[in-house]
Amino acid sequence: MTLSTEKSTARPLSTNRIPQEAFDWYDEYAHGDIDRRTFLSRLGTLSVTGLTLSVVAGALTPNYALAEQVSFNDPDITATYVEYDAPHGHGKARGYLVIPKNVTPNNKAATVLVAHENRGLNPYIEDVARRLAKAGFIAFAPDALFPLGGYPGNDDEGRAMQKTLDGNKIEGDFMDAATLLKNHELSTGKVGMVGFCYGGYLTNALAAAMPDTIHAGAPFYGTPAKSNIDNIKAPLQLHFAELDKRVNDTWPEYEKVLKANKVDYTAYVYAKANHGFHNDSTARYDEKNAELAWDRTVAFFKKTLNA
Template sequence: MNLPTDQSHNEAATVKAIPQEAFDWYDEYAHGDIDRRTFLSRLGTLSVTGLTLSVVAGALTPNYALAEQISFNDPDITASYVEYDSPNGHGKARGYLVIPKGVNVDNKAPAVLVAHENRGLNPYIEDVARRLAKVGFVAFAPDALFPLGGYPGNDDQGRAMQKELDGAKIEGDFMDAATLLKNHELTTGKVGMVGFCFGGYLTNALAAAMPDTIHAGAPFYGTPAKGNLDQIKAPLQLHFAELDQRVNATWPDYEKALKANKVDYTAYIYPTANHGFHNDSTARYQEKNAELAWDRTVSFFKETLSA
């Protein structure tokens, strides 16, 4: 994050002072286990010297101005919103397509499908797509909320909107996006997938449901696919946060299934990290772990999608 030095130090001090309970409660709130009133009420019970309720709540909720690493106008990429047919989903869908400079029908590139969290295509996920294009991948990030008008501009409303949608149709929209990338005139036909939280689940799910389309998967703190684990062909690189008890509880059984089905996988657990540690718009962000995880992800895709 490109913050002035004093602001950066102040924010770092704020994050350090926030107790772990607050991060755990935010995770419950972000995943719909408690409502906003309960979340704020719990925060109000904390006694944190020098920090007000509004400061703590503000640090935990996204500030997307902090999340832009690659500009929409970066000369090395071309970004646009693209509608596509989704017969397996909502009929019509839309996503954010980012093409690297120099990619054309005579110079194709591998593709990466980017899956958002449980709140729609927010600015952080769009930036992730631009980061991938910046290093040479055709990146496509669908918006599950398109049938309801698209990401509304704030995560609270986005979460509520996504709950209204049929989960199977959301998966269908992403499956059809994967097919679009495989057949796109600018891609080599090799498709990787990366997703965060709900998008991590989608990454696991599509690897199981589309073994001939998804060639590599990198789920960040995602729960396992609900079926077809014996169908997975793609190598997986899985990223977990040490303090993420909810998702980590699902990993032992998932790992057993991957081993039983001889899936090529590598799993990383990042120390002292909370769920969402890669998202650089909130206090859960951990720069060192996020950068390490991202470097591993990019290297993984370069290795698995270039052959």
């Protein structure tokens, strides 16, 4: 096990002047601990020369025009929306499937299940799936909001919608997606999983619930599984943000269990990074740390899934 703290470059001038309290309040808001009115009210108490309430709020709110690193028209990939049976979840589910163009029945590829945050399948997560396909993996990103019509186009509404769903059924939808990937005609049968925030929790949860299906897990700032942790067999690469106290407080006990069960894991803590630092659509994005974490993730999957 390796636990290290990476040095971070400063945020861009437009965002590095935002006080840490604002990031902490946004985290509370994004996870439903406070409502939007309270969040904006707190922002209004900040006194930062040259930054208005609207500027700060706008910097913290996702702008998905910034999140596309791989075009859906990229000639190296084919991206489609696929419905699938989800008997362990909502019965029917839907996700974003991205396949490298060079993958054929005679040239199969390992697969990676991508788990979104607590607001549905937004453009950032779709872009993550495309990045994985560019790296040579079949990637599939389910949308937990499909039973309610799918991601609505904005995070506030998506967050409210996801809160109304049965968490066990969401987990079931993702479990059935993992099975779909394992059995896909173009799959080698190896399944990795990466997730962010709530998706990080899902990554931990599926590694515990499906030890014979999930072959590698890379949770980003995710809390531990609620049950079956002793069943985890897959190697894990865990990514934490130094300033993310809420999630980091859950790590020591989780680590004890992983050590006791001799799970092969590596944990990284990224200095001065906030929860959500990999999401390139908000001011929480930390480019240097995000790229380092992503390079590590891709290398981890290549090592564990292509062996």
